[in-house]
Amino acid sequence: MRRVVVTGAGTVNALAPDVAGTLAAMREGRCGIGSLEFADVERLTVQIGAQVRGFTPERLFEKGKISFYDRFTQFALVAAREAMAQAGLTAVPADPTRWGAIIGTAGGGNATVNEAYRAVYAEGKNRVHPFTVPRLMSNAAASHLSMEWGLMGPSFAVATACASSNHALGLAFQMIRSGMADGMLAGGAESMLNFGGLKAWEGLRVMSPDGCRPFSASRNGMVQGEGAGVFVLESLEGARARGANILCEIKGFCMTSDAVDIVMPSRDGAARAMRGALVDAGIAASDVEYINAHGTGTAANDRTEAAAILEVFGDRGAHVPVSSTKAMHGHCIGATGAVELLACLMALKEGVIAPTVNFDSPDPDCPLDVVPNIAREARVDTVMSNAFAFGGLNAVLVLGRF
Amino acid sequence: MQQEILSIIAREAAMDPSDVRSDMTLEELGLDSLGLVEMIFSIEETFGISVPFNANEPTQNDFDISSVGAIVRAVERLISTPELA
Numbered sequence: 001m002r003r004v005v006v007t008g009a010g011t012v013n014a015l016a017p018d019v020a021g022t023l024a025a026m027r028e029g030r031c032g033i034g035s036l037e038f039a040d041v042e043r044l045t046v047q048i049g050a051q052v053r054g055f056t057p058e059r060l061f062e063k064g065k066i067s068f069y070d071r072f073t074q075f076a077l078v079a080a081r082e083a084m085a086q087a088g089l090t091a092v093p094a095d096p097t098r099w100g101a102i103i104g105t106a107g108g109g110n111a112t113v114n115e116a117y118r119a120v121y122a123e124g125k126n127r128v129h130p131f132t133v134p135r136l137m138s139n140a141a142a143s144h145l146s147m148e149w150g151l152m153g154p155s156f157a158v159a160t161a162c163a164s165s166n167h168a169l170g171l172a173f174q175m176i177r178s179g180m181a182d183g184m185l186a187g188g189a190e191s192m193l194n195f196g197g198l199k200a201w202e203g204l205r206v207m208s209p210d211g212c213r214p215f216s217a218s219r220n221g222m223v224q225g226e227g228a229g230v231f232v233l234e235s236l237e238g239a240r241a242r243g244a245n246i247l248c249e250i251k252g253f254c255m256t257s258d259a260v261d262i263v264m265p266s267r268d269g270a271a272r273a274m275r276g277a278l279v280d281a282g283i284a285a286s287d288v289e290y291i292n293a294h295g296t297g298t299a300a301n302d303r304t305e306a307a308a309i310l311e312v313f314g315d316r317g318a319h320v321p322v323s324s325t326k327a328m329h330g331h332c333i334g335a336t337g338a339v340e341l342l343a344c345l346m347a348l349k350e351g352v353i354a355p356t357v358n359f360d361s362p363d364p365d366c367p368l369d370v371v372p373n374i375a376r377e378a379r380v381d382t383v384m385s386n387a388f389a390f391g392g393l394n395a396v397l398v399l400g401r402f
Numbered sequence: 403m404q405q406e407i408l409s410i411i412a413r414e415a416a417m418d419p420s421d422v423r424s425d426m427t428l429e430e431l432g433l434d435s436l437g438l439v440e441m442i443f444s445i446e447e448t449f450g451i452s453v454p455f456n457a458n459e460p461t462q463n464d465f466d467i468s469s470v471g472a473i474v475r476a477v478e479r480l481i482s483t484p485e486l487a
Contacts, residue, residue: 045452205439205457221458263436299458300435 003236004176005402006345007244008089010082012075013227013329013339014050018082022329022339023346026354027375031328033212033223039118040195046207049193050225050330068131069144070109075228075335076141076189077148083185084149086245087232092150093242098181100153101145102172103230104164104188106334107197108157109136114196141189145230153181159334162294164188165229166337166387166395170253172233173397182238187338189228198224204263206298212331214295214324214356215302215370217363222296225330229338248348249402251382252281258392265301265388270294270308273394274384278312281398283382285313288320288398290347290378292340292385293370295324295356296331305388306366321378323356323371337387337395347380348401403481407474410448414441424471431470435460438467451480 011018014032015025025032032050041047057066057074069077080101084090092099112135116128134140139157146155154175158168165188172186192198201207201224208221239246254276258269278285294305302324310317325343332339343354352375359372381401388394405419412419415431422431428438435457442453442465453476455463465480466472 203439203443205442205455207456208458209456219458220456220462264434 008087008232108138163389164334188335
């Protein structure tokens with residue numbers, strides 16, 4: 001089987017509109033969560049989130065194309081441009097029929113849905129924008145990436161809620177490893193920070209009104225974010241042949257299903273995914289030097305994830321650094337694993353472990369080293385990145401320094 | 403009103419209203435956190451009130467869910483004090 005490497009990374013999220021800014025924010029432990037700004041926000045019970053500010057589509061896209069792009073597609077396109085530029089590519093380097101795009105998203109064109117419903121229900125109009133469907137479809141981002149970059153191989157969207165981008169990255173990894181493709185753009189994109197999107201979340205009563213505090217005893221829920229993370233994945237031989245700068249290697253991946261509950265997480269499903277990823281990577285738990293946690297800040301996730309980590313890592317589970325960067329960039333749902341992969345890259349490339357900010361009180365149910373509040377310098381050769389979705393669908397990646 | 407609240411609780415717990423006693427806990431009703439969230443939604447819709455409740459800290463809210471009787475009293479209080487709801 002072929003080895004698979006990451007040669008480019010790109011992002012837009014509340015911390016910054018690029019990778020360098022995001023990593024700087026993660027090093028500083030800066031929090032991108034604040035008061036939300038959009039129509040009707042005053043009718044929400046929870047009015048905080050990690051919103052992307054100062055994003056100017058009219059400066060980023062040709063005028064004729066913007067009307068085809070929902071905000072989640074715009075985020076994906078901008079992130080992919082940065083990733084391709086970092087990979088040193090102005091076009092696909094070889095046979096374009098062997099390159100594709102897999103983009104995870106939970107809400108797809110949620111902003112477009114919100115606008116269209118507002119028009120017909122709230123404003124009483126009987127007409128919506130003619131491109132409502134091509135904008136809202138969940139595969140829109142993957143499709144526009146394929147068009148912008150001439151990717152003529154396998155492209156599709158993955159929808160596994162909060163694990164979407166880890167599933168997308170893992171599938172892209174498997175396709176290259178198995179020889180189905182030579183290179184992929186993969187990651188996730190999400191934009192649900194609008195009245196309808198957040199009203200739906202509010203109904204479930206799992207969101208915090210005052211902040212995201214993963215693994216803290218004081219945690220009281222998740223805080224929504226938005227954005228995208230897109231990566232260039234290539235076969236090692238392809239990357240070497242063109243002299244590419246390699247950011248890291250993807251070593252293993254595992255997907256599991258809890259098969260238990262539509263929202264409550266299961267320790268067993270999470271533990272099986274972590275163990276499976278270690279087996280796939282051909283390494284032992286003792287090789288993992290940093291875990292990027294799912295760490296949503298809900299009572300249930302963090303308690304269950306901690307128990308799963310302790311189950312898989314044994315006595316070492318309490319000592320291996322584990323951090324949740326959601327406290328900084330919010331829960332980007334279908335994009336979250338992709339944005340969090342940047343923290344993994346920072347650990348592997350720069351030897352800096354991103355902190356879990358807002359940590360104010362240890363929880364005996366989460367006896368982990370959560371790298372509280374301040375980034376930590378450490379040589380890290382192997383990282384694990386967890387994503388555990390509503391619906392009980394889990395996806396765990398293992399990456400290695402290259 | 404008390405009967406109406408009890409009938410909502412019974413419906414969400416899939417029980418006969420005559421089997422619901424005011425000293426029963428959510429656990430005894432067999433209601434998990436999602437069942438509780440759905441029960442609160444039914445109460446809100448029926449009485450046109452807003453119940454302050456975060457599923458992450460069910461016991462920290464201003465809404466007492468320690469027993470069926472406590473829930474009934476909390477709902478009655480919200481209905482009679484519109485500024486809270």
